[in-house]
Amino acid sequence: MKWEGELVEIDQNVITINQSCLACYPNPFNPEVTISFTVSGENENASINVYNAKGQRVRELRIMGKELGVNSVVWDGCNETGKRMASGIYFVTLNLNGKTMDFKKITMIK
Numbered sequence: 001m002k003w004e005g006e007l008v009e010i011d012q013n014v015i016t017i018n019q020s021c022l023a024c025y026p027n028p029f030n031p032e033v034t035i036s037f038t039v040s041g042e043n044e045n046a047s048i049n050v051y052n053a054k055g056q057r058v059r060e061l062r063i064m065g066k067e068l069g070v071n072s073v074v075w076d077g078c079n080e081t082g083k084r085m086a087s088g089i090y091f092v093t094l095n096l097n098g099k100t101m102d103f104k105k106i107t108m109i110k
Contacts, residue, residue, distance in 0.1 A: 021070070021102070022094040028107035029077075031084075035061075036072040037094050037102075045098065050075055051091045058085060077108055 021038035035048055046063035058079040063071070075092075077085050087110045093103040 022092065022104055024092055024104045024106045027104075028109045030109050032074050032076045033106055033108075034072050034074050035092055036070055037063075038070055039063075039068055045096070047095045048073060048075075049093045049095060051093070052085070053089045053091075058090070 021036075023036045024033050025036075027033065037046075037048070039046065048061040048063065049057055050059040050061075051057050059075060060080070061073050061075065063073070079085055085108060087108050090106050090108060091103055092106055094101045
């Protein structure tokens with residue numbers, strides 16, 4: 001399953017299209033994974049969501065005050081309550097301004 005999102009920026013009546021960029025490493029991971037992403041516009045409302053194989057959101061990582069360009073956050077493999085998640089497949093989404101821009105499949109091993 002592959003999905004490629006596009007981020008459209010409007011600047012002085014010129015429209016440019018940039019590929020959104022989401023990378024997760026190492027993959028597979030244990031005990032944590034670094035999630036890097038690109039912020040290409042100011043004041044973007046951004047978040048990283050992690051879902052299990054059943055499609056249930058297990059963690060939301062709010063992105064506040066990130067600078068333009070490449071940034072990263074670390075997911076520690078825990079859910080919202082701090083409980084360690086089981087080995088398996090997870091999906092990471094990059095959400096900008098309420099839209100899912102990109103996603104990656106990651107694998108946690110123990």
